Structure formats: C-alpha cells, structure tokens
Amino acid sequence: RKEVEQDPGPFNVPEGATVAFNCTYSNSASQSFFWYRQDCRKEPKLLMSVYSSGNEDGRFTAQLNRASQYISLLIRDSKLSDSATYLCVVKWGWETSGSRLTFGEGTQLTVNP
Amino acid sequence: DVKVTQSSRYLVKRTGEKVFLECVQDMDHENMFWYRQDPGLGLRLIYFSYDVKMKEKGDIPEGYSVSREKKERFSLILESASTNQTSMYLCASSFRSAATNEKLFFGSGTQLSVL
Numbered sequence: 001r002k003e004v005e006q007d008p009g010p011f012n013v014p015e016g017a018t019v020a021f022n023c024t025y026s027n028s029a030s031q032s033f034f035w036y037r038q039d040c041r042k043e044p045k046l047l048m049s050v051y052s053s054g055n056e057d058g059r060f061t062a063q064l065n066r067a068s069q070y071i072s073l074l075i076r077d078s079k080l081s082d083s084a085t086y087l088c089v090v091k092w093g094w095e096t097s098g099s100r101l102t103f104g105e106g107t108q109l110t111v112n113p
Numbered sequence: 114d115v116k117v118t119q120s121s122r123y124l125v126k127r128t129g130e131k132v133f134l135e136c137v138q139d140m141d142h143e144n145m146f147w148y149r150q151d152p153g154l155g156l157r158l159i160y161f162s163y164d165v166k167m168k169e170k171g172d173i174p175e176g177y178s179v180s181r182e183k184k185e186r187f188s189l190i191l192e193s194a195s196t197n198q199t200s201m202y203l204c205a206s207s208f209r210s211a212a213t214n215e216k217l218f219f220g221s222g223t224q225l226s227v228l
Contacts, residue, residue: 008153016170036217042201042221043219043220043221043222044156044203044217044219044221046216046217059155087155100146100158100161100171101146101158101217102158102172103148103155103156103157104155105153105154106155
C-alpha cells in the first residue's frame with residue numbers, strides 16, 4: 001500500500017466549478033500535512049498547509065480527518081490558472097534527525113473555458 | 114527569493130557512466146533532499162541530509178550516493194548509470210526548525226536520460 005494515495009484524475013472542469021480532491025495516508029504517526037501545486041514542466045510549490053481544524057485561503061479550503069487518515073482540498077470558483085497537478089504531502093520524522101515529506105502521486109486538474 | 118539551482122536542465126548519459134547531479138541553495142537551509150519524479154509514481158525520496166556531512170537514505174537509495182561537504186551544496190551521484198535511472202531529478206531544501214521546515218523549495222529539475 002502506498003504511504004500517500006490520491007486519485008490521479010484527470011479532472012476536467014469548467015471555469016467557475018467547485019472541485020474537490022481527496023487523499024489518504026497510511027502512517028498514523030504522520031505529523032503535518034500539506035498541499036503542493038505543480039505546473040506542467042515546473043517544480044512543485046507549497047500551496048497550503050492543512051490544519052486539524054480546517055483552514056481556508058481564498059478559494060481554497062483544506063480539511064484533515066486524523067481518525068480516518070484523510071485529507072481534502074476544495075477549490076471554489078475554479079479559474080483557468082488553477083490548471084495544475086495537486087500533490088498531497090505528509091510529513092513525519094524527528095526534527096533532530098531530519099523529518100521528511102512523502103508525496104502522493106498527484107491529481108491533475110484542467111479548468112476549461 | 115530563495116533559490117535552489119540545479120546544474121543541468123537536461124542531461125544525456127550512457128549506461129555505465131558515472132553521473133554527478135549538483136544542487137546549490139542560497140538560503141542557508143539545513144535540510145536538503147533529492148527526489149526523482151516518474152509518471153504514475155510521483156515524487157520519491159532518494160536521499161536527504163539535515164546537516165553538513167550527514168546523509169540519510171530515503172525510500173529508493175539503491176544505485177545512488179550523495180555528498181554534502183558544504184551546507185549549500187548537495188550532490189547526487191549515480192555510480193554506474195542504468196536505463197531505469199532515466200527520470201526527472203528534483204533537488205529541494207528547507208529550514209530545519211519545526212515551524213518552517215514543511216516548506217520545501219525545489220530546483221527546476223534535471224531531466225536525465227540514460228541510453
């Protein structure tokens with residue numbers, strides 16, 4: 001079983017749509033959770049962290065369910081510029097010996113005009 | 114802006130060659146990482162380092178080694194390149210402190226082809 005699993009998509013949605021991505025992780029000792037965004041032929045960049053209470057950044061909302069080991073990302077009012085691959089990322093390990101991030105395979109989103 | 118620089122964007126090597134991939138960061142980050150990214154497999158951690166001269170194996174270290182002689186530089190070495198090491202290689206760095214080390218800064222990647 002993969003440590004971090006995502007639906008690879010692709011998701012094709014019209015502009016203005018609401019789209020949700022899901023992610024599950026297998027290591028119950030995981031400490032922190034993130035969503036990264038990767039544009040075509042570019043490097044990944046941090047989109048947002050995911051907090052236990054849920055958090056929002058503009059049109060983006062992230063949720064965490066530790067009991068179910070499940071993370072989600074909701075994008076409202078999709079824009080063409082949201083087209084990218086969204087990577088679910090989980091952190092575990094110790095600060096003194098080097099914590100590490102494990103990446104999901106990514107979910108590809110295309111927003112159409 | 115943080116900059117993580119990888120020495121080559123594209124590289125073509127022959128089977129059996131020794132390959133060096135260089136990565137330099139300019140933000141005094143303690144942590145540095147090497148990932149490879151393949152279609153259908155995502156990013157997989159090869160090696161990481163949390164201090165000078167320190168290294169830890171990631172998920173797929175076989176066939177690779179690393180060197181961290183200076184804080185700003187982290188090198189990935191393919192001792193004898195094989196065709197299954199054809200991939201996009203991404204270097205990343207981050208601060209060690211708990212509050213900030215979740216943000217990885219990536220280089221733009223090296224697409225390595227082994228023929």
